[in-house]
Amino acid sequence: MRLCLCLVFLIGMLQPVWAATQVDWQDLIDRKVAEFEDPFTSLSVSELRSLGTVIRLRENLAKPDLATEDRIQIEDRLKRLEAKLAVSGIDVDWLLSQRKTIGRKRAKAAMAGNSNLDGKEIAIPGYVIPVLDADSEMSTSGYLVPERGMCSHMPAPDPNQMIRYTLATEWQADSVYEPVRLTGTLSIRPTKQEITLLDGQIEMIAVFDMTVTRVTPLAEQEPVSTTRSFLDFLKSKSQQQEAPANQ
Template sequence: MRNRFRILSLATVVLAFCGTPLAAGIVVEWAELPDPSVQVFEDPYRDLSPEQFDDVVFALRLRSRLQGTGGTAQERQKWQVLLVETEDALATDDIDVDWLLSQREAVTERRKLAGASGNPLFDGRVVTLVGFAIPAPPDPDGHAVAYLVPKLGMCSHMPPPPPNQMIRVRLNDDWTPSYLHEQVQLTGTLTIAPSSRHMVVVDGLMPMRATFLLDADSIKTQDTVQGQTYNNKSLVDRLRAAAHRKTGGLTASD
C-alpha cells in the first residue's frame, strides 16, 4: 500500500511539473529555449551606463572624422579637443576606448552564439508552447508552415527575435493561421534544426532565422491575449495570410 502511494505521488509531481497530461508534452517557457551554457559571458559594453556608451560612440565618431580629410583646420582642432576631453572623462571611469574596440569582434561573436544556441535539453522532445503564429509560405513538398514567436508584433511592427526565440513550425493538415500573430498553443516534437528564410511580412522582406523546428501534432487557438479579446484580425492580415497559403509568398532557401 505504501509503495502504491509513492507511485501515485510521483505521478502527481510529474503532472504538476508538466502542467498538462504527459501526452500533451512538456510545457516549455520561451526563456528556457536558449542554451544556458552560453548565456553568461564577458561583455564590457553591457556594463556601460547609457551616458558612458554615448561617450564611447561620440569618441569613435570623432576619431573617424579625424582619420578622414574633411573639415577645416579650425573644425579639426575642435574635434581633437572634444576627443581628448571625452576620452579623459571615460578614463576617469576606468574605461579604455582602445581596449573596448579590441573586444568588439569577440563580444559580437559571443552575443551571436548566445542568441542562436538552442537548449539541448529539449532537442527531440515532445513539448507544448504558447506563442503567436505568423503564416509562412509552404515547404517545397507542400507542407504548411508557420513561425512561432513569443511576443505580439514581432517580425512586423517589431524586429525579429533572436533565432533561439523563433520556431519554424511544420503544421498538420487541420489548421493554418488565419491572420498574423494568431495566438496558439502548439504541441509537437521540437528539434534543433537551424534555418534561414526571407519572406514578406508587414513591413516588407523580413529575415526569418529560427534555431528550432517544431513538427506540430496538436494545435489549439486562443482568442484572448492577457485577458482581452484579440479582435484586430484585419482584412489586410487575412488577405496576406491567404496569399501565403495559396501562392507560397516570397521565400529564399537556406
C-alpha cells in the same frame, strides 16, 4: 476490476498530452554558450551612445582629407567625451578592443539552442507568423515568436528565440501574431527564409524547427484593430504589386 481497467485506459489516452514538456522561451537558450563576461551590458544607454560617438569621432579623425579647423574641433570634443567616460570608470580603449571578441560570442550564443530539448515533445506559447504555401491560400507552416510585432514593428528575435513550425493538423491561423500554444516535436535545425510581412521582405533565421500536432488558441485582451486577417493582408499586397502593370 472494471474500474481499474477503465483507469488504465484513461491514463493511456492522456499520456501523449502529459508527455509534452511545458517550456518557456528562455528554456530554448543554451546557457553554457550564453553565459560569458560581457562588459557592455553594464553600460547605461547614455554611456553606450557616448561610446558610439567616440568611435565615430575617431573614424573622422582618421580621414586624410580632414580640414585643420574640423580636426581641432573633433579632437577637442573627443577629449572631453573620453574624459567624461573615464570619470565614470570606463576604459574606452579596452572596451573598444573587446568589440570583435564580444560580437563573436554574442553571435554564437544567439545561434545556440538547448540540446536537451532536441527531439523532445514540447508545448510553448507565442505568436504565429503564418507563411502561405506556394500557389495556395493555405498556410501549413510559419514562425512562432515570443512577442507580438517581432520581425515587423519590432526587431526580429535572436535565432534561438524563433521557431519555424510545420503543421501536422488542419488548424489555420486567422491573423498575423495570433496568440497560441503549439505542441509538437522540437528539433534543432537552423533555417533561413525570406518572407513578406507587414513592413515588406524580411529574412527569418530560426534555430528551431517544430512539427506541430496540436494548436491551442490563447485568449488575450487586445483591441480588435491590432489583428488583421492574414489572407486579406497577403491578397492586398498581391493587388498592390499587380496595380502598376494594369495601369
